[in-house]
Amino acid sequence: MRITIFGTGYVGLVTGACLADVGHDVLCMDVDADKVARLEAGEIPIFEPGLEELVTANTASGRLRFTTDAATAVDFGVLQFIAVGTPPDEDGSADLQYVLTVAETIGRYMREFKVIVDKSTVPVGTADRVREVVAGVLEERGEALDFEVCSNPEFLKEGAAIEDFTHGARFVVGTSSERVRELMRECYAPYIRLQEKLMFMDVRAAELTKYAANAMLATKISFMNEIANLAERLGADVEQVRRGIGSDPRIGYHFIYPGCGYGGSCFPKDVRALTRTASDVHYEAQLLGAVEGVNHRQKQTLFDKLERAFDGALAGRTIALWGLAFKPNTDDMRDAPSRTLMEALWRVGARVQAYDPEAMGECRRLYGERDDLTLVDSREAAVQGADALVICTEWKVFRMVDFDWLKRQLGMPVVVDGRNLYDPETVRKAGLMYFAVGRGDSL
Numbered sequence: 001m002r003i004t005i006f007g008t009g010y011v012g013l014v015t016g017a018c019l020a021d022v023g024h025d026v027l028c029m030d031v032d033a034d035k036v037a038r039l040e041a042g043e044i045p046i047f048e049p050g051l052e053e054l055v056t057a058n059t060a061s062g063r064l065r066f067t068t069d070a071a072t073a074v075d076f077g078v079l080q081f082i083a084v085g086t087p088p089d090e091d092g093s094a095d096l097q098y099v100l101t102v103a104e105t106i107g108r109y110m111r112e113f114k115v116i117v118d119k120s121t122v123p124v125g126t127a128d129r130v131r132e133v134v135a136g137v138l139e140e141r142g143e144a145l146d147f148e149v150c151s152n153p154e155f156l157k158e159g160a161a162i163e164d165f166t167h168g169a170r171f172v173v174g175t176s177s178e179r180v181r182e183l184m185r186e187c188y189a190p191y192i193r194l195q196e197k198l199m200f201m202d203v204r205a206a207e208l209t210k211y212a213a214n215a216m217l218a219t220k221i222s223f224m225n226e227i228a229n230l231a232e233r234l235g236a237d238v239e240q241v242r243r244g245i246g247s248d249p250r251i252g253y254h255f256i257y258p259g260c261g262y263g264g265s266c267f268p269k270d271v272r273a274l275t276r277t278a279s280d281v282h283y284e285a286q287l288l289g290a291v292e293g294v295n296h297r298q299k300q301t302l303f304d305k306l307e308r309a310f311d312g313a314l315a316g317r318t319i320a321l322w323g324l325a326f327k328p329n330t331d332d333m334r335d336a337p338s339r340t341l342m343e344a345l346w347r348v349g350a351r352v353q354a355y356d357p358e359a360m361g362e363c364r365r366l367y368g369e370r371d372d373l374t375l376v377d378s379r380e381a382a383v384q385g386a387d388a389l390v391i392c393t394e395w396k397v398f399r400m401v402d403f404d405w406l407k408r409q410l411g412m413p414v415v416v417d418g419r420n421l422y423d424p425e426t427v428r429k430a431g432l433m434y435f436a437v438g439r440g441d442s443l
């Protein structure tokens with residue numbers, strides 16, 4: 001099948017590489033000429049495990065190509081995937097300008113039947129808007145060409161994107177057209193051994209499914225953080241509580257890890273966008289508001305704990321950070337708890353000395369050169385000469401630590417662990433003050 005993908009970010013590039021890998025002919029289009037040039041030169045602009053190999057192999061086989069030329073891209077595939085960004089607007093709603101620009105481009109250059117597949121996360125009703133834009137441009141051109149718009153939200157997560165795309169729980173397709181169903185079946189046939197994995201539904205239900213999934217996951221995180229904060233004040237260990245509740249199959253162990261709050265490009269913006277969608281239809285989404293509120297508060301807790309440990313005297317201190325990415329196996333720092341912490345530290349005149357296995361380039365890009373930020377190339381270098389250590393991301397490389405050694409590195413024996421990586425007793429035995437999340441020590 002010939003497939004065009006607009007957008008070569010996390011979703012577009014992974015979708016393109018995976019679909020090429022199962023034998024489709026894929027052309028990826030991006031307006032970012034620099035990105036396309038890098039991709040054509042075999043350079044992958046993002047860190048995602050396994051992606052480089054997949055892109056290299058499929059580029060070499062000729063099944064995966066890149067372009068900045070819109071007309072060529074529209075001409076190429078019968079399926080036209082939209083996988084561009086939908087960042088939050090000022091009021092929290094999803095900014096659809098990139099999606100609608102692609103719709104306009106398709107309307108302008110199409111010369112035969114196309115199926116426009118919306119893979120970006122977009123509010124309910126966007127398929128109708130895309131349809132209107134394409135129809136409007138066709139009318140301007142005086143052309144009466146046939147086209148369909150369907151919703152095919154993406155559920156992959158960064159850090160395991162290829163595995164999620166190829167072995168994910170489901171492919172959701174929102175359409176009422178049998179012709180579209182046939183084409184989408186053909187597109188995903190290589191992945192479908194269980195027929196029920198390909199779920200057809202109404203367009204609006206598909207659009208809402210994506211937001212509902214992310215809002216549910218964010219809710220689990222905020223719920224667990226709420227319980228952790230309570231546990232901290234009640235002298236209970238939330239890790240024991242987690243095991244206690246997870247053993248109930250109605251609750252399950254997935255996604256109930258307490259921590260320093262969710263970040264990334266999806267949960268924060270999608271919870272906000274769904275809240276905004278609710279208010280557009282005059283419904284106050286109370287739970288969603290609370291999910292966001294709890295998360296906002298949780299992201300401040302790393303700083304609050306440090307501040308209390310230092311009796312408010314953080315000016316001039318050097319704080320070591322292990323982990324900058326919003327989660328392991330990615331270089332993405334969008335809305336990461338590490339950023340909330342660093343920015344709060346800088347405001348009070350503290351310095352940051354940080355290490356992350358993948359996100360240092362991203363951190364440099366975000367904050368540039370500054371006197372109060374030193375990026376170092378190992379976890380050892382990060383703690384050298386620092387006054388305290390904060391763990392922001394649960395990368396595997398941070399899991400095993402010689403705490404006697406750590407104690408010797410730190411000016412003050414303070415460890416704030418935003419990811420509950422260690423056994424509190426072991427850490428404290430080494431003479432360190434250990435502040436984790438919901439582990440019975442609320443300072």
Ligand code: NAD
Pocket residue numbers: 006007008009010011012029030031032035083084085086098101102119120121122154155156157158265266
């Ligand atoms: P991204 O910001 O990484 O990439 C978007 C790309 O689109 C950029 O390369 C940009 O240059 C390109 N672009 C913008 N306008 C364009 C145009 N007119 N034509 C062609 N390309 C254009 O975004 P992402 O993280 O891949 O997310 C894309 C969508 O998928 C969003 O709606 C997001 O919410 C959703 N999503 C993201 C993830 C994730 O984990 N990142 C997971 C599921 C769904």
